[in-house]
Amino acid sequence: MTELPEHPRRDRRRRHRRRLVMAVVLGATAVVLAAGAVATVVAQPQQKGADRASGSSTQDGGVAVRAGDHTALTADQVAALPEARYDAVIPGLLPYASSDVPPVSHDVYTIATDTPIYNDEHVAVARFAFMNFTGRPTVIVPVRSDGAWTLVMTPARQKLPSQSNGAAPAQTAGWVRTDALDRTTTLDRRVVVSTGEQKLRIEDFSGTVEKTFDVAVGAPGTPTPTGVTGYLQERYLDPQQGQATYPIQLTSLHASAQDEPFQGEDGGLIGMHYFPSHSGSISHGCIRLSDEAVTAVNALPLGTSVTIVP
Known part of the structure; x- marks a missing residue:
């Protein structure tokens, strides 16, 4: 649900995502060949003891x-x-x-x-x-x-x-x-979003807040889910969504009230992304961030927990 309502509709975005994925894969392959940064052959873990038998359908x-x-x-x-x-x-x-x-x-x-x-x-x-x-x-x-x-x-x-x-x-x-x-x-930090306060906090696991930012959250008809923890699963640029400078921070969370709040076929994903208007209850469920906020979240490792509270 990484939506930007003033940009092309989701069917074009889905085609673009396929092109994006192919481009990333090809680019990653080029990096491997040039720098040897990623292993191209993955060793399969050996099975032990009773693990050798096959399952039944x-x-x-x-x-x-x-x-x-x-x-x-x-x-x-x-x-x-x-x-x-x-x-x-x-x-x-x-x-x-x-x-x-x-x-x-x-x-x-x-x-x-x-x-x-x-x-x-x-x-x-x-x-x-x-x-x-x-x-x-x-x-x-x-x-x-x-x-x-x-x-x-x-x-x-x-x-x-x-x-x-x-x-x-x-x-x-x-x-x-x-x-x-x-x-x-x-990890040593987490992200906490309050939909009621319309704030995003980056804090350590003791609860000490390091940074706080104003954010926009879901509108009443397309609310951001609350009372749940997910994680940052991936980040990427998508010029077709107006995100050529600040990477979309994609969480593992999904809309809980509507199948596809922003139309298309993205699974109702909850993303955190840059948007010029980043206050109020105005989005399709995603968390809209300022440039400073998205830069701070982008510096966190993938896998960082994202908790959304009322």
Whole structure:
């Protein structure tokens, strides 16, 4: 839902996004060839003990695993799972509604290969792609760890607002195998947005506020979801949306009141982006920022938690 109402409609933006993704992927490949900055061959993690057996299919298309003795999926089984990406709706995911940031979420992870996501019954219902829609490694943010299993947030939807009387979960989660995660970043700050105060704060985990900015939030008919924590999943420039200078800060959160508040097919994403008018309840759900605010958020690592409160 990274919307700018004075710019081209979403069908043009969707085509542009495809071109953007291809451009990013090609550009990333060029960087790899020139500088060797990104590995082009990914080592597949070895399976251990009982993890070598294959899973069995379930009636809803998931893959069941034994609760006490994990059964690894084959590469084909993982590939057949729907990708948990920004515009996906995957009923098997778990709703996650909390304004807390658990201590385990202070660390950000990546994965070495496409990785299955499981529900509470240990049925594989989705997958994380190794590379996200911009062609960069997918960031993974945990909620809690339970030994061999870790509950993590995902960037997909669990259901649409039209399927839930305008009250869909704004954030989802799912279980992954703990040994599939590679820690990359330890965070020391978080973002908190208050829709009532129309303020964005950057603070440390003790609650000490470092910076505060005025922001615009969702209008009454297209509200910004509140009482929930997500994370910064990606950032990118999009000249077709008027964002050629300040990167769009894309969160994992989604509109909970309308399927597509700004039309198009972006999954009702909640983005934080620059806009000249950045005060009041005027947006389609996104957080509109000043140039100083978007520059400050842009300096934070991907995976940084974003909490929206009333």
